[in-house]
Every structure is written in C-alpha cells, then in structure tokens.
Amino acid sequence: xxxxxxxxxxxxxxxxxxxxxxxxxxxxxxxxxxxxxxxxxxxxxxxxxxxxxxxxxxxxxxxxxxxxxxxxxxxxxxxxxxxxxxxxxxxxxxxxxxxxxxxxxxxxxxxxxxxxxxxxxxxxxxxxxxxxxxxxxxxxxxxxxxxxxxxxxxxxxxxxxxxxxxxxxxxxxxxxxxxxxxxxxxxxxxxxxxxxxxxxxxxxxxxxxxxxxxxxxxxxxxxx
Numbered sequence: 392x393x394x395x396x397x398x399x400x401x402x403x404x405x406x407x408x409x410x411x412x413x414x415x416x417x418x419x420x421x422x423x424x425x426x427x428x429x430x431x432x433x434x435x436x437x438x439x440x441x442x443x444x445x446x447x448x449x450x451x452x453x454x455x456x457x458x459x460x461x462x463x464x465x466x467x468x469x470x471x472x473x474x475x476x477x478x479x480x481x482x483x484x485x486x487x488x489x490x491x492x493x494x495x496x497x498x499x500x501x502x503x504x505x506x507x508x509x510x511x512x513x514x515x516x517x518x519x520x521x522x523x524x525x526x527x528x529x530x531x532x533x534x535x536x537x538x539x540x541x542x543x544x545x546x547x548x549x550x551x552x553x554x555x556x557x558x559x560x561x562x563x564x565x566x567x568x569x570x571x572x573x574x575x576x577x578x579x580x581x582x583x584x585x586x587x588x589x590x591x592x593x594x595x596x597x598x599x600x601x602x603x604x605x606x607x608x609x610x611x612x613x614x615x
Contacts, residue, residue: 392428392582395421395492399470403497406466418455421472426452428588429474429490435592436488440599442478442606443487450480470497478606484516484613486572486605488595492582503582505591507541507598508572509605519612520605521556521566527604528562534600541573541598571605573598 398421401414411418426448433451437444451474459465470493477487491504509516524531535543549567552558556566565571575594584590 392424392492392587394424395472396494396579396582397421399472399492399497400494402468403470403494406468406470408467411468422455425472425474425492429476431588432474432490432591433476435588436476436595439596440488440602442485442603443476446476446478446480448474451476453481464498466498469499470494471499477602484513485609486602488598488602490591495579503577503579504574505541505577505594506544506572506574507538507595507602508544508570509609510570510572512571512609513612516609516612517569517571519608520568520571521553523604523608523611524562524565525556525560528560528565531565531604532562534604535573537600538573538597540594541575544568544570544572544574573601 398414398417401417402411405411429448429451433443433446433448437446453473455469455472457464457467457469459467471491473489473491475481475487475489477483478485486507486509489504489506489510491500491506493500493502493504495502509520512520545568547569549569552560552563552566557563560566581587581590
C-alpha cells in the first residue's frame with residue numbers, strides 16, 4: 392500500500408499530463424498493487440456474501456483518467472483509487488462494498504474510506520427502499536446497528552419526511568435518507584498495517600445484513 396499512497400500523494404501535487412507521462416511506471420505499479428488487493432478482497436467478501444461470487448476486478452474498479460469535458464475541474468487524473476464490489480458489477484445499481492484510498496485533504500472525499508450500501512440510487516430504487524422501510528423498519532434499524540464500526544450516512548438527508556410518507560412513523564428518520572449507506576473513515580496507519588485485508592474484511596462483514604436488506608428492495612424495484 393505504500394506504493395499506492397506514495398503515487399497518490401505525488402499526483403495530488405502534480406496533476407498534469409507531463410508529470411504523469413514521466414511517472415507512468417509509478418502509476419502502473421500502484422494500479423497493479425491496488426488491483427491485486429481488490430482481487431483478494433473480492434474472494435474474502437464472497438466467503439460471507441455469496442451474491443458477489445464471480446465478480447472480477449474489472450467489474451469493480453474505475454478509470455483513473457477523469458472525463459473533464461463537462462467539468463469545471465480540469466485536472467486530468469483522479470487523486471484516489473476506489474473499488475465498488477457488488478452483485479453484477481459497479482453499474483448494476485445494487486448495494487455493495489466500497490473501498491477507497493485517497494490522501495488526506497485531497498479533492499474527492501479527502502481521505503480513506505470504507506462504505507456499504509447505495510450511493511445516489513435511481514428514484515425507483517430509492518422509492519422501493521423507503522417502502523420497504525415502512526414495512527420493515529425494525530429490521531432495517533437492526534441491520535444498521537449490527538455495523539458497529541460504521542456510521543449511517545445522513546449528510547445529504549432530506550430535512551423533512553418525503554411527501555406521501557407518514558411523519559409520525561417510528562422510523563421516519565430513515566425515510567429522509569437519499570444515500571442509504573454506512574461509512575467508516577480510516578487513517579494511513581490502518582492502511583499500511585500488515586493485516587489490512589483481514590481488518591477490511593472484518594469491518595465489511597458487519598454490513599452484510601445491511602446490504603442484503605437493501606438488495607431485496609433493489610430487486611423489487613428491478614422486478615426480479
């Protein structure tokens with residue numbers, strides 16, 4: 392992981408094509424290290440969440456080159472490596488497990504992150520999640536509580552219960568969520584520890600019930 396962190400620190404300070412071209416071998420080495428870790432992470436997660444069996448590294452990872460055509464941010468490269476491990480791959484719309492490495496204070500998230508759940512779900516999926524909360528709010532809360540190392544993401548939550556849902560409902564706060572997900576930040580000591588894989592798997596294991604719960608709602612929305 393030192394290879395990855397070193398490269399990301401450098402690209403954060405030198406985000407331009409000429410520097411990248413001169414240090415392409417460092418990117419290749421960092422990317423290879425990251426993909427190797429994700430391959431092991433997929434195998435480990437599949438041991439307790441069979442829904443992601445058969446997923447490949449390519450299904451979970453993203454291009455390092457940014458699409459700057461319609462962005463005011465013209466930096467050509469990302470400042471992070473991330474992988475989203477979920478059923479049928481990162482574009483499927485299913486809830487899954489996200490692993491993110493980024494130097495502290497860099498431009499995307501601003502640090503290292505583990506996350507489970509749904510990010511920016513389609514309206515029909517979010518509607519299905521809210522309907523499922525209305526029916527089974529107790530089991531949703533139980534799944535949240537099982538993830539003891541994580542925090543429920545509510546930074547972008549609505550200020551009011553969405554129209555059409557009961558405001559006096561016991562679990563009404565969960566209906567406000569726009570990104571039903573859990574997250575945990577971690578420092579570089581955690582990242583560089585010799586047992587990083589075991590630690591990440593242990594943390595993600597806490598969120599299996601949460602993702603399983605959400606993916607039932609996803610399947611209802613997708614008609615599966």
